[in-house]
Amino acid sequence: MTARRHDPDRRDRIIDAALAVIAEGGVAGTSHRRVADRAGVPLGSMTYHFTSMEELLHESFTRFAERISERFAARLSAVSNPSQLASAIVDLVHSDLVEGPDDLVLTLELYTLAARKPAFRQITHDWMRRSRDVLEQHVDAKTAHKLDALIEGLFIHVSLDATPHGRDVTRDAVLRFLSS
Amino acid sequence: MTARRHDPDRRDRIIDAALAVIAEGGVAGTSHRRVADRAGVPLGSMTYHFTSMEELLHESFTRFAERISERFAARLSAVSNPSQLASAIVDLVHSDLVEGPDDLVLTLELYTLAARKPAFRQITHDWMRRSRDVLEQHVDAKTAHKLDALIEGLFIHVSLDATPHGRDVTRDAVLRFLSS
DNA sequence: GGAGGATGTGTACGTTCGTACATATCGACA
DNA sequence: TGTCGATATGTACGAACGTACACATCCTCC
Numbered sequence: 001m002t003a004r005r006h007d008p009d010r011r012d013r014i015i016d017a018a019l020a021v022i023a024e025g026g027v028a029g030t031s032h033r034r035v036a037d038r039a040g041v042p043l044g045s046m047t048y049h050f051t052s053m054e055e056l057l058h059e060s061f062t063r064f065a066e067r068i069s070e071r072f073a074a075r076l077s078a079v080s081n082p083s084q085l086a087s088a089i090v091d092l093v094h095s096d097l098v099e100g101p102d103d104l105v106l107t108l109e110l111y112t113l114a115a116r117k118p119a120f121r122q123i124t125h126d127w128m129r130r131s132r133d134v135l136e137q138h139v140d141a142k143t144a145h146k147l148d149a150l151i152e153g154l155f156i157h158v159s160l161d162a163t164p165h166g167r168d169v170t171r172d173a174v175l176r177f178l179s180s
Numbered sequence: 181m182t183a184r185r186h187d188p189d190r191r192d193r194i195i196d197a198a199l200a201v202i203a204e205g206g207v208a209g210t211s212h213r214r215v216a217d218r219a220g221v222p223l224g225s226m227t228y229h230f231t232s233m234e235e236l237l238h239e240s241f242t243r244f245a246e247r248i249s250e251r252f253a254a255r256l257s258a259v260s261n262p263s264q265l266a267s268a269i270v271d272l273v274h275s276d277l278v279e280g281p282d283d284l285v286l287t288l289e290l291y292t293l294a295a296r297k298p299a300f301r302q303i304t305h306d307w308m309r310r311s312r313d314v315l316e317q318h319v320d321a322k323t324a325h326k327l328d329a330l331i332e333g334l335f336i337h338v339s340l341d342a343t344p345h346g347r348d349v350t351r352d353a354v355l356r357f358l359s360s
Numbered sequence: 361g362g363a364g365g366a367t368g369t370g371t372a373c374g375t376t377c378g379t380a381c382a383t384a385t386c387g388a389c390a
Numbered sequence: 391t392g393t394c395g396a397t398a399t400g401t402a403c404g405a406a407c408g409t410a411c412a413c414a415t416c417c418t419c420c
Contacts, residue, residue, distance in 0.1 A: 010368095026296060028208035031407060044369040047409065101295075108292040114340050115285045116206060125342040132343075145337075145345060146353040153333025157325075160294050162305040163312075165325060173326040176356045190398095211377060224399040227379065 023102040
């Protein structure tokens with residue numbers, strides 16, 4: 001009812017700061033103190049708002065996955081034919097990456113966590129389901145499955161391979177799944 | 181010329197121990213002490229054989245990537261037609277994973293490191309080039325590129341998605357790239 | 361306006377860490 | 391056999407960590 005003593009989005013800022021710190025130094029290099037410094041809050045605030053580091057990481061990655069999903073949906077909602085869909089996907093794979101290398105790092109950090117801790121796997125599950133839902137607005141379910149995996153692999157290989165991956169190769173790969 | 185004071189594969193054992201520790205607790209949870217305990221060597225041995233943690237990680241992941249590459253090559257060297265190739269790839273994506281979940285964890289830990297530190301990207305570069313070389317024994321270069329990325333994406337999605345990925349869907353996806 | 365609960369903070373404790381380095385052990389060779 | 395590098399180890403130090411918790415601050419309601 002009344003204004004909180006301090007900013008009510010203190011928690012939000014901590015989560016955003018956590019994502020920035022993770023992108024910079026990885027989960028390995030993330031500590032309460034570093035996140036607190038980045039968010040401009042006292043150390044005590046960390047344990048007050050989050051009972052453990054794991055809870056903070058979980059909430060941070062949940063927010064991250066939702067953001068990426070929203071962008072994915074926004075990019076693909078505008079297309080109306082297979083050719084446009086292919087172009088949109090090629091853009092996602094080749095351009096988004098250049099804009100935000102942090103996204104690659106955060107994605108991989110999340111996958112790594114999910115591979116080891118089941119608690120984080122729910123985040124990847126939901127993320128992948130949302131991606132498929134978006135793709136299923138344009139293609140059938142099985143194709144959506146394949147396309148989603150292909151996009152994942154292309155994104156990683158374009159990012160971590162020295163050999164340049166041409167947009168034409170990516171486009172051709174996508175179109176192979178789109179043709180009936 | 182003469183036998184070393186101690187076992188000459190002390191270094192090797194440390195590297196293997198490091199991989200075990202990384203698989204268990206991630207790069208984040210890897211320390212000199214833990215690796216030393218696992219390898220059965222004194223703490224002093226760590227800094228003696230490796231000037232830094234980063235050097236140990238680099239050598240460990242190099243060895244890991246080479247091992248996976250060898251297995252990949254062994255699996256694919258025996259095939260002689262597209263159908264067999266598809267079956268071999270489906271096996272790689274669906275079965276290897278069940279055998280060794282550690283491989284997934286280590287792969288993702290490496291990718292995460294590579295995404296942030298260029299020094300580790302050389303390892304992924306070499307790994308991906310070796311994979312393509314193997315694939316190019318069966319298909320043309322562009323197809324090898326696409327297939328390699330597809331395998332990557334399928335592997336990750338089969339591992340981190342709750343929705344089951346049928347082998348038939350994987351096989352169909354692979355065959356789409358194999359058909360001329 | 362004062363009591364008391366909710367909200368937020370500063371600090372201190374015990375642990376673990378990477379690293380340095382003095383010391384110990386051994387093999388090679390005179 | 392005795393000496394001298396090379397090889398290897400144990401230990402100690404300062405820094406950073408997660409967490410607990412006593413304390414401060416503020417809002418609400420009587």
